[in-house]
Amino acid sequence: MLPRSSAPTTEAQTIGTPLPSRRGLGVKGLTRLLTLPGQIVSLMVLVVPLLVALYMSFTDWSPTRGTLFDATFVGFENYSELLVYDKRFVYSILRTLLISVVCLSLEFSLGLGLAVLFLREFRGKSLLFSAFLTPMMILPVVVGYTFWMLFQTNGPINQMIEFVFGAQATLEWFRSAPCAVTAVIVTEVWHWTPLFFLILLSGLNAIPENPVRAAVILGASPRQVFWRIILPMLKPVIIVAFVIRSMEIIKLFDEVFMLTRGGPGSATETISLYIYKLAFNDFQLAYGAAAAFIVLVGSLLLIHLLLTPVRNQIMETGHR
Amino acid sequence: MNTKKLSLPLAVLMGIALIVVLFPVFWISMTAIKPPTDWNASPAIWVPSEPTIINFLTLFDPEALGAYGVGGVSQAATKAVYGSILAAMVATALSVAIGLFSAIGISRYGNNSKATPLIILSGRMFPPAAIAVPFVIMFSNVGLIDSYTGLIAIYVAVTLPFSTWMLKSFVDDLPREIEEAAMIDGRSRLSAHLTVTIPLIKGGLFATTMFIFILNWSEFMFALVLSYSNVSTIPVQLAKYVTATAGTLYGVQAALAVFAMVPLVIVGYHIQSHLARAMTFGAIKQ
Numbered sequence: 149m150l151p152r153s154s155a156p157t158t159e160a161q162t163i164g165t166p167l168p169s170r171r172g173l174g175v176k177g178l179t180r181l182l183t184l185p186g187q188i189v190s191l192m193v194l195v196v197p198l199l200v201a202l203y204m205s206f207t208d209w210s211p212t213r214g215t216l217f218d219a220t221f222v223g224f225e226n227y228s229e230l231l232v233y234d235k236r237f238v239y240s241i242l243r244t245l246l247i248s249v250v251c252l253s254l255e256f257s258l259g260l261g262l263a264v265l266f267l268r269e270f271r272g273k274s275l276l277f278s279a280f281l282t283p284m285m286i287l288p289v290v291v292g293y294t295f296w297m298l299f300q301t302n303g304p305i306n307q308m309i310e311f312v313f314g315a316q317a318t319l320e321w322f323r324s325a326p327c328a329v330t331a332v333i334v335t336e337v338w339h340w341t342p343l344f345f346l347i348l349l350s351g352l353n354a355i356p357e358n359p360v361r362a363a364v365i366l367g368a369s370p371r372q373v374f375w376r377i378i379l380p381m382l383k384p385v386i387i388v389a390f391v392i393r394s395m396e397i398i399k400l401f402d403e404v405f406m407l408t409r410g411g412p413g414s415a416t417e418t419i420s421l422y423i424y425k426l427a428f429n430d431f432q433l434a435y436g437a438a439a440a441f442i443v444l445v446g447s448l449l450l451i452h453l454l455l456t457p458v459r460n461q462i463m464e465t466g467h468r
Numbered sequence: 469m470n471t472k473k474l475s476l477p478l479a480v481l482m483g484i485a486l487i488v489v490l491f492p493v494f495w496i497s498m499t500a501i502k503p504p505t506d507w508n509a510s511p512a513i514w515v516p517s518e519p520t521i522i523n524f525l526t527l528f529d530p531e532a533l534g535a536y537g538v539g540g541v542s543q544a545a546t547k548a549v550y551g552s553i554l555a556a557m558v559a560t561a562l563s564v565a566i567g568l569f570s571a572i573g574i575s576r577y578g579n580n581s582k583a584t585p586l587i588i589l590s591g592r593m594f595p596p597a598a599i600a601v602p603f604v605i606m607f608s609n610v611g612l613i614d615s616y617t618g619l620i621a622i623y624v625a626v627t628l629p630f631s632t633w634m635l636k637s638f639v640d641d642l643p644r645e646i647e648e649a650a651m652i653d654g655r656s657r658l659s660a661h662l663t664v665t666i667p668l669i670k671g672g673l674f675a676t677t678m679f680i681f682i683l684n685w686s687e688f689m690f691a692l693v694l695s696y697s698n699v700s701t702i703p704v705q706l707a708k709y710v711t712a713t714a715g716t717l718y719g720v721q722a723a724l725a726v727f728a729m730v731p732l733v734i735v736g737y738h739i740q741s742h743l744a745r746a747m748t749f750g751a752i753k754q
Contacts, residue, residue, distance in 0.1 A: 178577065179578075194599070286493075287688075287702075440601075
């Protein structure tokens with residue numbers, strides 16, 4: 149941060165120091181007034197339900213057994229049942245991880261490639277930029293429904309396959325497990341590659357020119373400049389993109405709900421879909437809550453690992 | 469102006485990418501103007517020979533398709549459209565208002581704890597299906613289930629981290645000296661923020677409002693589990709068409725999808741320069 153020579157008091161130069169005023173509320177009172185509504189909402193609508201869910205996950209409660217207070221306390225029974233015996237839960241985790249890894253790698257590669265193309269100037273650039281952002285502005289439910297239509301057996305994707313490879317190559321997309329998973333991945337990649345493109349492009353644009361110029365003058369090839377100079381400087385931005393996308397894709401629900409409802413069988417059942425079915429189709433609410441906490445702890449660990457190498461840089465940009 | 473043409477291979481690459489990006493949008497728009505005979509034709513019809521707006525009319529008048537001899541649309545989408553507009557608008561206004569005060573509080577008087585962003589992020593990571601469970605229980609006890617009040621309360625809480633953090637990044641960008649000057653002129657802190665800070669981040673406030681509106685308008689799962697007969701939103705109605713009619717109402721569904729999509733795309737283009745900041749909780753500024 150630049151030093152501010154014109155600041156009236158030296159204390160005012162650091163963020164967090166009270167602003168000078170002799171009138172009205174004091175700093176403490178004002179801070180409380182400003183942040184109170186947000187804290188009340190978060191407490192009532194996020195913290196309280198989380199605590200209720202946590203308590204519930206240690207009971208055998210279901211809606212047919214009276215109120216939550218009548219439920220029997222079962223300790224970690226739900227948790228051990230889930231992790232040891234519930235194959236469907238373990239598979240839904242592995243499946244979500246597999247879909248996430250494939251989707252994020254594809255989204256990153258395509259997004260980075262597209263962003264690099266957008267570093268040069270060309271005619272119609274701003275129009276193309278807007279066009280490429282379109283998918284991420286569309287409602288997930290609409291994206292799911294659109295691709296459900298595209299992947300119909302008599303839909304346009306099969307038509308194109310038939311045109312290129314012949315009629316025997318067409319697929320019944322929602323009838324076989326690998327095809328259905330592919331359809332989900334294609335949908336996700338189409339929907340969210342623009343986010344990677346957007347974040348990486350703003351990262352690339354923010355890279356200072358001097359190190360790049362120096363490397364070119366010293367005789368580095370374009371490839372060397374990209375791998376040795378640009379990519380390392382882009383690392384914090386890349387990690388931000390991955391963290392944001394991981395958080396969302398772990399919760400993958402809307403698109404899959406519209407595309408396959410988890411089918412065929414449970415071939416495309418993600419964690420969110422499984423928890424949804426547990427809670428709202430089978431009414432095993434306590435069991436579903438336990439599943440949710442396992443997922444929360446798991447994803448927190450994952451994000452923590454991902455963030456460790458760049459924590460300081462990210463926190464600084466987030467707090468500037 | 470530094471405008472050049474792309475080299476041929478790059479132009480071809482760009483063209484392919486553009487087709488891939490726009491094709492689904494083209495398809496849903498075309499389906500929305502197909503007459504019932506073209507909806508599920510085999511092979512699929514790309515561009516309808518007789519485009520019609522009958523699908524859009526059917527959204528608000530279930531009998532409209534009678535002219536084509538197609539019945540069985542049980543429900544107009546009027547309630548869902550009304551519900552989406554009501555829930556998204558009220559929730560957006562509340563979320564941005566509360567977020568704005570929190571943002572000023574955190575930016576100007578916060579203790580800058582490094583843990584705060586992580587706590588916020590972990591809130592975003594919890595599967596919504598699981599948060600929905602205690603909501604359903606609590607709301608059915610206090611009569612908030614299947615009510616717009618309940619839905620709006622959840623929407624406000626869920627979007628609050630986004631509105632707070634995005635607005636905080638705009639307040640952070642504003643030099644503190646401007647507010648200090650107003651205070652030295654004799655204003656109280658609160659009045660300095662109301663008359664100086666807020667007008668100066670007008671642009672950011674607008675972008676945040678639009679972004680939160682996109683989030684609320686798109687939300688699906690909470691609306692799905694908390695609505696029965698009184699409450700409906702467009703995404704829920706879209707999902708219902710799929711289940712209720714086993715996919716026989718392609719055109720009407722597509723019309724609803726287009727109806728839901730158009731406002732978001734318009735809003736999205738308007739705030740595209742702020743989207744990176746919005747999606748990353750203010751961590752990346754464009």
